[in-house]
Amino acid sequence: MKLACIGTGGYFPNDRRHTAGYFFPEIGVLFDAGTSAYRVLEMRQTDEIDIFLSHAHLDHIVGLTYLLVPIHNRKLTARLHARAEDILAIKLHLMANAIFPVDIAFEYCEWSGSVDLGPRGKVTSTELKHPGGSLGYRVDWKDKSFAYITDTSSLDTYVDFVRGVDLLLHESYFRDGDEEIAEMTGHSCTSQVTKIAKAAKVKRLGLIHIDPFKIEDDPVGLDVARQVFPETFIPEDKQIIEF
Numbered sequence: 577m578k579l580a581c582i583g584t585g586g587y588f589p590n591d592r593r594h595t596a597g598y599f600f601p602e603i604g605v606l607f608d609a610g611t612s613a614y615r616v617l618e619m620r621q622t623d624e625i626d627i628f629l630s631h632a633h634l635d636h637i638v639g640l641t642y643l644l645v646p647i648h649n650r651k652l653t654a655r656l657h658a659r660a661e662d663i664l665a666i667k668l669h670l671m672a673n674a675i676f677p678v679d680i681a682f683e684y685c686e687w688s689g690s691v692d693l694g695p696r697g698k699v700t701s702t703e704l705k706h707p708g709g710s711l712g713y714r715v716d717w718k719d720k721s722f723a724y725i726t727d728t729s730s731l732d733t734y735v736d737f738v739r740g741v742d743l744l745l746h747e748s749y750f751r752d753g754d755e756e757i758a759e760m761t762g763h764s765c766t767s768q769v770t771k772i773a774k775a776a777k778v779k780r781l782g783l784i785h786i787d788p789f790k791i792e793d794d795p796v797g798l799d800v801a802r803q804v805f806p807e808t809f810i811p812e813d814k815q816i817i818e819f
C-alpha cells in the first residue's frame with residue numbers, strides 16, 4: 577500500500593508543509609482536505625475518490641474547493657464522508673455564496689461509524705477530544721492496517737482502536753513541556769503520543785500536524801520520541817510511505 581503524505585502541517589501552510597492531506601492514490605482514498613488537496617489532482621490514479629474528514633476546522637477542509645474543476649467536468653467523482661454537523665457546516669459556510677459561489681457536486685455521505693470499501697479497505701472511526709470533536713480513522717485491508725489520529729488531546733481511550741496497526745499517523749502539534757496549552761487547544765505533545773504508540777504496539781509512528789511556526793528539521797523532539805518509541809519519524813510533504 578502506498579500512502580502519499582501530501583500535507584503534514586497544522587493550522588496554516590508554510591513553504592515546507594501544507595495543511596492536512598493523506599492520500600492513497602492507487603485506491604483513491606483521502607484523509608482530510610487541507611491546503612494540500614490540490615496535489616490530489618496530479619497524483620490521483622482513479623476517477624473516483626472517497627474523502628474522509630476528521631472534522632471541519634478550516635485547515636482540514638479548505639482544499640475541498642480546489643477539487644471543483646475535475647468534478648464539474650465529470651472527470652472525477654468524490655464521495656465526502658463526514659459527520660452530519662461537519663457536512664452542514666461545509667454546506668452553510670465553506671460553500672456559502674459569498675465565499676465560494678459554485679456548487680461542487682460532492683456525494684455527501686453522513687458518517688455512521690464504518691464503511692466497507694471492499695478491496696479498498698474497511699474504514700472505521702473513533703471519537704476524539706478536540707474543540708467541536710473530531711474523528712480518528714482506521715483502515716484495515718487483508719493483511720495491512722493504518723490509523724490516522726489528528727486534532728486531539730492524547731488519551732488512552734483510543735489505544736485499542738489503533739492497536740497493532742502497520743502505520744499510525746498521529747498529530748504532535750506541541751513539544752514536551754507545552755502540555756497545558758496542548759490540553760487547552762485539544763492537541764498533543766510528543767511524549768504523550770509516543771506512549772500511545774508503545775502501548776498500542778503499532779509498527780511505525782509518523783508525527784504529523786506540525787506547528788507551522790516550526791520549520792526546522794526536527795520540530796517535535798525526535799530524540800526524546802525515539803527513547804520511548806524507536807520507530808518514530810516525521811513525514812515530509814510529498815513523502816510516499818510504503819507498508
Ligand SMILES: [Zn+2]
Pocket residue numbers: 586587633635636727785
Ligand atoms: Zn488541524
Ligand SMILES: [Zn+2]
Pocket residue numbers: 631633706727
Ligand atoms: Zn482542529
